[in-house]
Amino acid sequence: xxxxxxxxxxxxxxxxxxxxxxxxxxxxxxxxxxxxxxxxxxxxxxxxxxxxxxxxxxxxxxxxxxxxxxxxxxxxxxxxxxxxxxxxxxxxxxxxxxxxxxxxxxxxxxxxxxxxxxxxxxxxxxxxxxxxxxxxxxxxxxxxxxxxxxxxxxxxxxxxxxxxxxxxxxxxxxxxxxxxxxxxxxxxxxxxxxxxxxxxxxxxxxxxxxxxxxxxxxxxxxxxxxxxxxxxxxxxxxxxxxxxxxxxxxxxxxxxxxxxxxxxxxxxxxxxxxxxxxxxxxxxxxxxxxxxxxxxxxxxxxxxxxxxxxxxxxxxxxxxxxxxxxxxxxxxxxxxxxxxxxxxxxxxxxxxxxxxxxxxxxxxxxxxxxxxxxxxxxxxxxxxxxxxxxxxxxxxxxxxxxxxxxxxx
Numbered sequence: 530x531x532x533x534x535x536x537x538x539x540x541x542x543x544x545x546x547x548x549x550x551x552x553x554x555x556x557x558x559x560x561x562x563x564x565x566x567x568x569x570x571x572x573x574x575x576x577x578x579x580x581x582x583x584x585x586x587x588x589x590x591x592x593x594x595x596x597x598x599x600x601x602x603x604x605x606x607x608x609x610x611x612x613x614x615x616x617x618x619x620x621x622x623x624x625x626x627x628x629x630x631x632x633x634x635x636x637x638x639x640x641x642x643x644x645x646x647x648x649x650x651x652x653x654x655x656x657x658x659x660x661x662x663x664x665x666x667x668x669x670x671x672x673x674x675x676x677x678x679x680x681x682x683x684x685x686x687x688x689x690x691x692x693x694x695x696x697x698x699x700x701x702x703x704x705x706x707x708x709x710x711x712x713x714x715x716x717x718x719x720x721x722x723x724x725x726x727x728x729x730x731x732x733x734x735x736x737x738x739x740x741x742x743x744x745x746x747x748x749x750x751x752x753x754x755x756x757x758x759x760x761x762x763x764x765x766x767x768x769x770x771x772x773x774x775x776x777x778x779x780x781x782x783x784x785x786x787x788x789x790x791x792x793x794x795x796x797x798x799x800x801x802x803x804x805x806x807x808x809x810x811x812x813x814x815x816x817x818x819x820x821x822x823x824x825x826x827x828x829x830x831x832x833x834x835x836x837x838x839x840x841x842x843x844x845x846x847x848x849x850x851x852x853x854x855x856x857x858x859x860x861x862x863x864x865x866x867x868x869x870x871x872x873x874x875x876x877x878x879x880x881x882x883x884x885x886x887x888x889x890x891x892x893x894x895x896x897x898x899x900x901x902x903x904x905x906x907x908x909x910x911x912x913x914x915x916x917x918x919x920x921x922x923x924x925x926x927x928x929x930x931x932x933x934x935x936x937x938x
Contacts (some may be wrong), residue, residue: 536788562635585627635662688785795907831880
């Protein structure tokens, strides 16, 4: 029995998604496509419990399930669910279902492990050519439906409740990790799944980046404006064991998750009176955000947004520390969110994605202040015909907090 019908996509929703991908497949000359990655399975059949989903060039998707086929049939709204055949018989079944020879079979070539792909090549692709379907489903997924936007908005509402508790937790005196643990506990109790999906290799993340003082200036190999030391060599980013002391800037950048859909938000706190340098930099950064969002429209390229942001940063006197210190600056200022936290559009230096109505993205400009930390803000936006709508909505003011000393428990 499904626990909450509101987070399960309807048959009409799943049909819309499949047709969007199939239209792109026809443009690329594919004869069908086979999907294995969990985020794509969730998008196409509404559950990650399937083994694979086959999209013929036209017609209904075929959901292939393993030993828990009864569960898959319960969780998906699609009619065609079958046991996964032996790989030696997979191609013939797919061609029979799609009523078409699979001369070009689309596969998720950006995420399939090499060994897995090689086995597919030997046992399924003989006589066929693999096509890369990943750019097509990423493009289809970049434009959100009303159902998807509803999930992201619900995640934003839950995340706002989490942010409202930050001053009280900080006042108790905590470490970065202690603050993160308390915030995640609250989010998890509201249904946060505790997992963020990413398309990128070695690109996983826990809750986000909760950083205090100069730990906010520590970079990591993670493709992100901020890094942090992390808690161990096994996870070298985000919150560490550092005690949050008095007179420190605290950046709380965390992701919400509702029904598998991600929202991203960052806000600033200060353990004491906010110094003028921080307040002035933050005010200028807000001016950059407001000016930039006024100019964003469908039809722009993601690269144009990135370039405009740097021009606005220079105009507002933020050039020195904008998106990094020295020559090495973060190569993007924002990213799409949905089932994964690195969806299209990526607002990057060389981005060529054309912005479309229905895209949802997080904008995360930062200013790095030597000896102080990172000043930044992040919100998630929905692109509309005439501009944008804010999805995240927590108070943007820097919150001053008086702490009682670090909690070392």
